[in-house]
Amino acid sequence: xxxxxxxxxxxxxxxxxxxxxxxxxxxxxxxxxxxxxxxxxxxxxxxxxxxxxxxxxxxxxxxxxxxxxxxxxxxxxxxxxxxxxxxxxxxxxxxxxxxxxxxxxxxxxxxxxxxxxxxxxxxxxxxxxxxxxxxxxxxxxxxxxxxxxxxxxxxxxxxxxxxxxxxxxxxxxxxxxxxxxxxxxxxxxxxxxxxxxxxxxxxxxxxxxxxxxxxxxxxxxxxxxxxxxx
Amino acid sequence: xxxxxxxxxxxxxxxxxxxxxxxxxxxxxxxxxxxxxxxxxxxxxxxxxxxxxxxxxxxxxxxxxxxxxxxxxxxxxxxxxxxxxxxxxxxxxxxxxxxxxxxxxxxxxxxxxxxxxxxxxxxxxxxxxxxxxxxxxxxxxxxxxxxxxxxxxxxxxxxxxxxxxxxxxxxxxxxxxxxxxxxxxxxxxxxxxxxxxxxxxxxxxxxxxxxxxxxxxxxxxxxxxxxxxxxxxxxxxxxxxxxxxxxxxxxxxxxxxxxxxxxxxxxxxxxxxxxxxxxxxxxxxxxxxxxxxxxxxxxxxxxxxxxxxxxxxxxxxxxxxxxxxxxxxxxxxxxxxxxxxxxxxxxxxxxxxxxxxxxxxxxxxxxxxxxxxxxxxxxxxxxxxxxxxxxxxxxxxxxxxxxxxxxxxxxxxxxxxxxxxxxxxxxxxxxxxxxxxxxxxxxx
Ligand code: HEM
Ligand code: HEM
Ligand code: SF4
Ligand code: SF4
Numbered sequence: 001x002x003x004x005x006x007x008x009x010x011x012x013x014x015x016x017x018x019x020x021x022x023x024x025x026x027x028x029x030x031x032x033x034x035x036x037x038x039x040x041x042x043x044x045x046x047x048x049x050x051x052x053x054x055x056x057x058x059x060x061x062x063x064x065x066x067x068x069x070x071x072x073x074x075x076x077x078x079x080x081x082x083x084x085x086x087x088x089x090x091x092x093x094x095x096x097x098x099x100x101x102x103x104x105x106x107x108x109x110x111x112x113x114x115x116x117x118x119x120x121x122x123x124x125x126x127x128x129x130x131x132x133x134x135x136x137x138x139x140x141x142x143x144x145x146x147x148x149x150x151x152x153x154x155x156x157x158x159x160x161x162x163x164x165x166x167x168x169x170x171x172x173x174x175x176x177x178x179x180x181x182x183x184x185x186x187x188x189x190x191x192x193x194x195x196x197x198x199x200x201x202x203x204x205x206x207x208x209x210x211x212x213x214x215x216x217x218x219x220x221x222x223x224x225x226x227x228x229x230x
Numbered sequence: 231x232x233x234x235x236x237x238x239x240x241x242x243x244x245x246x247x248x249x250x251x252x253x254x255x256x257x258x259x260x261x262x263x264x265x266x267x268x269x270x271x272x273x274x275x276x277x278x279x280x281x282x283x284x285x286x287x288x289x290x291x292x293x294x295x296x297x298x299x300x301x302x303x304x305x306x307x308x309x310x311x312x313x314x315x316x317x318x319x320x321x322x323x324x325x326x327x328x329x330x331x332x333x334x335x336x337x338x339x340x341x342x343x344x345x346x347x348x349x350x351x352x353x354x355x356x357x358x359x360x361x362x363x364x365x366x367x368x369x370x371x372x373x374x375x376x377x378x379x380x381x382x383x384x385x386x387x388x389x390x391x392x393x394x395x396x397x398x399x400x401x402x403x404x405x406x407x408x409x410x411x412x413x414x415x416x417x418x419x420x421x422x423x424x425x426x427x428x429x430x431x432x433x434x435x436x437x438x439x440x441x442x443x444x445x446x447x448x449x450x451x452x453x454x455x456x457x458x459x460x461x462x463x464x465x466x467x468x469x470x471x472x473x474x475x476x477x478x479x480x481x482x483x484x485x486x487x488x489x490x491x492x493x494x495x496x497x498x499x500x501x502x503x504x505x506x507x508x509x510x511x512x513x514x515x516x517x518x519x520x521x522x523x524x525x526x527x528x529x530x531x532x533x534x535x536x537x538x539x540x541x542x543x544x545x546x547x548x549x550x551x552x553x554x555x556x557x558x559x560x561x562x563x564x565x566x567x568x569x570x571x572x573x574x575x576x577x578x579x580x581x582x583x584x585x586x587x588x589x590x591x592x593x594x595x596x597x598x599x600x601x602x603x604x605x606x607x608x609x610x611x612x613x614x615x616x617x618x619x620x621x622x623x624x625x626x627x628x629x630x631x632x633x634x635x636x637x638x639x640x641x642x643x644x645x646x647x648x649x650x651x652x653x654x655x656x657x658x659x660x661x662x663x664x665x666x667x668x669x670x671x672x673x674x
Contacts, residue, residue, distance in 0.1 A: 003617040037574060039518050045497035097636055098627035106619070109608055113622040116637065147488070156474065164556060165525040166567040170578055170587050177591035181598045188602045192609050193618035210621065211657065218642035219621060221653030225661075 003193060004079030005209035005223045006200040012074050015086070016204060018065040021057065026179065028054040033176050052146055059139035062132050079212035079219070090129060095217050116217070124189055127182060134178060141172040241280065261444045263533055279447065292353040293446070294344060295329035296384055298377050299370050299404060299413065300359025304395040305331045307436035330372070341373050348387050354449060355388045356442070357381060360397040360404045361419045362411035369411050381419055385427050390449060390466065391416055393476075394442055396433040396555040396564055403435070405560035406569075407579065417476065417557035428463045431476040433528070435552035435564065440533050441481050445470060475557050481533075486523035486549045489531035492516065516543065520572040522551030548572065 011019070032051035036044070069090060073083035077095055095116065103123055105111035143149040144159050145168060162168050190197055199205040208225030212218070244254050258279065259272035295305070309332060328344040335343070347353050361378050362369045370377035385391050393416035396402035401413035417429050430449070432441050448470055466472075471479045487493065495501070496515040503509065503518050515521070526549055534541040542549055550571045556562035569576065577584050609615055623645040628635040643649040 039499065039501050041501060042499045043497070044499045044517075047499075094636055099625065102622075102626055107605070109612060111622075112619060114614075114619045116622060116625055147485070151483075160556065160559065160562075163559060164554060164562040164567050166522065166551070166554065166576060167562075167578075169525060170576055174578075174587050174591055177595050180595055184595070184599055184602050188606065192606065193614055194616055196617075209617075211653070213641065216641045217637040218639055219644050220641055221643055221657050222650065223657045224654065 003196065003209045004077070004212055004219075005225070006078060006196050006205075006207040007075060007081050008200070008204050008206055009075040009081045009083050010078055011201055011204070012072055012086075013204070014068055014072055015065065015074065016201065018061055018068070019201060021061045022065075025054045025058040025061065026183070029058065030176060030180065033173075037173055052142070055139065055142045058135055062135040062139075066132055076214045077212050079210050079223075080214050082214055084214075090125070092125075095214070096125070116219070124186075127185060127189075131182065134175070134182070138172065138175050138179070141168050141175065144168045145172060260440050260533065260538060261447055263440075275447070291389065291449070292347050292350075293328075293356060294347060294353055294384060294388075295332065295356045295358065296380060297330040297372070298357055298359030298381065298398060299362045299411070300395070300397055302331050302358070303436040304358045304434075304442075305329070308439040308442065344384075348384060351387050352389055353387075354446070355384050355391045356394050356446075357384075357391055357398050357416050358394045360401040360413040360415060362404065362413050363419075364410060364412035378419060381416065382423050382425065385416075385420055385425050388427050390428045390430060391420070392430045392432060392442070392445060392449075393417065393557070394432050395437045396435045396552060399431045399433045399555035400557050400563055401560040402555065402563055403565035405563045406566040407561075409560065414560045415555070415557055418560065426463075428466055429476050429557070430470060430472065430478070431555070431557050433477070433482070433553040433555035433564075438528075438530065438533055438535060441478075444481070445478060481529050482527045482553065484527065484529060486526045486528060486530055486543070486551075489529060490515075490523055490543055491531060492543060510546065516546075516548040518574065519548045520570065520574055521548035522554070522568050522571075523549040526551040526554055528553035 028050055032047040032054070035042070035047040036051060069087040070085060072086050074086040074089060075082060076084045076089050076093060099115050102111060102115040106113075106115050107123070140155075140158055144155040145165065149155055150159070150165070159165055159168055162171060190201070196207045196209075200207065206225065208223050210219050211221040211223050213220045241251055241254065245251070255272050255276055258275040259269040262271035262275050263269050297305075328340065328347065333340060359377075361367075361381055363378060367376035367378045372380060375383070381391075393399050397404060397413070398416050400415040400418065401409070402415075404411060404413035415431075417431065420427060420429060430445055432445060434441070449466070473479045473483065475482075487496070490496070492513065492515045495513070496517055500512070500514040501509065501518045502514045502516050505519070517524075521543070523543065530541050530549070530553075531543065534544075548571070550564070551568040552564050554562065554564040554567055567576065575586060575588055578587055579585070612619065621644060623642065624639055625635075625637060628637055628639070643653050
């Protein structure tokens with residue numbers, strides 16, 4: 001029994017919803033994107049329609065998620081019901097300070113015990129910070145390929161920057177693999193220490209564990225949540 | 231020369247060459263289409279042509295057709311149109327004062343005629359081919375002058391330069407990596423020499439002759455000329471509907487894919503995967519064979535080729551994207567961005583390093599996937615899968631820097647079973663209190 005308690009406050013409902021939308025939109029985008037690149041004898045019209053729809057949903061969802069970070073409160077670490085404005089948990093937190101090396105060592109099996117940290121370990125935090133940027137880049141390159149938006153000055157600027165629509169197409173295609181790689185790493189890290197984080201993220205199912213004090217930055221107890229069992 | 235022949239009408243002139251009024255009108259119809267109008271505009275075009283020619287009485291703009299570094303394919307394409315060749319006749323009537331390839335004259339006399347035209351001003355240059363700046367511009371010399379000097383000299387005094395063909399627009403295939411001859415297009419050279427003469431870009435390899443005819447007719451007869459004479463560049467740009475890249479928007483505003491006759495098959499997912507297959511016979515969409523139609527802007531599917539007989543995709547070839555040519559970027563030339571022609575993928579390069587996106591990207595994805603798999607086994611073997619390893623009692627950095635410690639370890643219960651037990655009981659009690667309060671609430 002080593003992990004911290006999993007409380008709903010870590011993932012308030014709005015973020016659970018945006019995360020679900022992320023997941024579904026990404027699945028549609030990758031499948032339809034592959035069908036656009038490697039055409040098979042089924043409807044291209046549907047693949048493209050779904051792709052552009054899911055693409056726009058993904059971009060809007062990403063913007064909504066980032067904006068909500070400034071209004072919605074969430075727990076700064078696992079193992080506590082205290083909350084702060086969510087954006088603070090995206091920035092470097094005191095709990096994470098000096099811990100980057102420890103995380104790398106831990107994941108490389110050069111350190112036996114689990115690093116103390118904030119809601120997100122240092123590697124996870126970095127990958128989550130990159131994701132909105134990547135989504136926006138995919139959105140821009142996608143709009144540059146989309147006939148209704150491609151002639152706009154905005155898209156023409158980016159098309160000229162990369163050397164034309166053909167280059168943009170390949171960059172967009174390349175971006176898909178970057179996303180797939182992120183997904184591999186993300187799902188691995190999210191499940192590497194058991195399925196409890198996933199149940200909390202998707203189903204809001206809480207789970208007992210150690211209690212962390214986000215002000216004192218240490219573990220101060222254990223919540224067994226036995227009351228839930230009877 | 232009698233009065234009657236001197237004041238001949240356009241239709242008479244055409245009939246003298248065996249061209250009926252009907253084929254003249256058909257020609258005007260295709261000019262209208264090439265210019266992005268509907269074919270029903272044919273009589274309007276015909277009338278404009280006739281009246282302008284009659285009014286002008288030889289006062290029309292002369293045209294100089296100059297060869298740069300070219301294969302003369304655009305000239306060939308223009309000259310190879312089957313008889314009766316309406317376009318060529320009209321162009322002859324306009325005043326084609328100089329053409330390396332088409333003119334009967336040659337040598338000093340032709341060069342002198344060209345120089346005279348330049349000195350007189352108010353002429354239009356049709357420039358075919360790229361400009362090679364490498365090797366001191368010496369890869370092309372005509373009458374002792376380099377291609378670059380010839381263009382600069384002819385352009386300075388011209389009312390407009392029509393850059394004909396993808397090579398003239400941005401260097402075309404000559405500008406493909408590594409571009410040893412430093413090829414570029416007309417716009418690039420004029421910019422380099424700060425020449426403000428307006429440039430009309432008509433890409434294509436070769437450029438469709440009807441596009442040229444349509445632009446010439448508009449420049450010379452349908453109002454564009456007045457703008458040019460007045461030095462009113464915005465008026466010319468407006469007459470021709472030029473876009474940011476100096477291309478007539480009516481011709482180069484939509485993609486091949488937008489006007490493709492196989493588009494229905496594309497939407498239905500009916501594709502040709504192999505030449506010579508049944509699907510090819512059925513006329514399915516050529517997308518999997520590398521068709522560049524979705525990324526290429528030109529109205530080939532509307533104007534078509536060889537007097538509207540057929541065009542690439544109707545003839546069974548995927549579009550190679552020969553009209554891709556960004557005048558501001560020789561690297562964005564159709565050969566570099568569209569090869570391999572028959573593949574959906576293209577090579578990417580960062581500097582001198584070339585790679586296939588699918589190979590590199592799928593390879594990277596595979597490596598990361600394998601690394602994660604190994605890592606998962608490691609996590610399992612280390613017993614971390616079930617909740618992770620036990621927490622460190624103190625951060626390594628804090629242990630080394632107790633005076634600046636992040637954690638306040640006097641409150642920590644880690645590694646102290648007595649404190650831990652007390653804390654656990656404290657938290658459990660909070661739940662009991664809460665439950666009792668809830669039960670009381672219900673009881674009331
Ligand atoms: C992470 C998300 C995304 C992935 C994995 C993805 C993947 C792909 C792939 C593989 C292609 C095929 C490229 C080709 O070979 O031509 C494609 C095309 C395209 N994508 Fe995306 N894409 C994503 C996001 C977006 C977004 C956000 C938009 C728009 C807002 C978008 C719009 C498009 C368009 C318009 C095309 C061209 C479709 C066509 O040719 O008809 N994509 N995408
Ligand atoms: C491509 C789709 C996905 C994207 C873009 C994505 C993105 C994110 C982001 C940005 C977060 C940060 C927290 C937040 O937004 O509130 C997060 C958290 C999380 N994601 Fe995903 N995710 C995706 C798919 C998945 C999948 C497939 C799983 C599980 C199998 C998963 C499991 C989790 C978990 C458990 C967390 C919480 C992590 C923690 O707090 O330690 N995600 N995800
Ligand atoms: S053949 Fe080419 S241009 Fe025509 S529909 Fe197919 S992909 Fe588009
Ligand atoms: S269809 Fe494509 S390859 Fe053929 S002429 Fe037009 S742009 Fe060039």
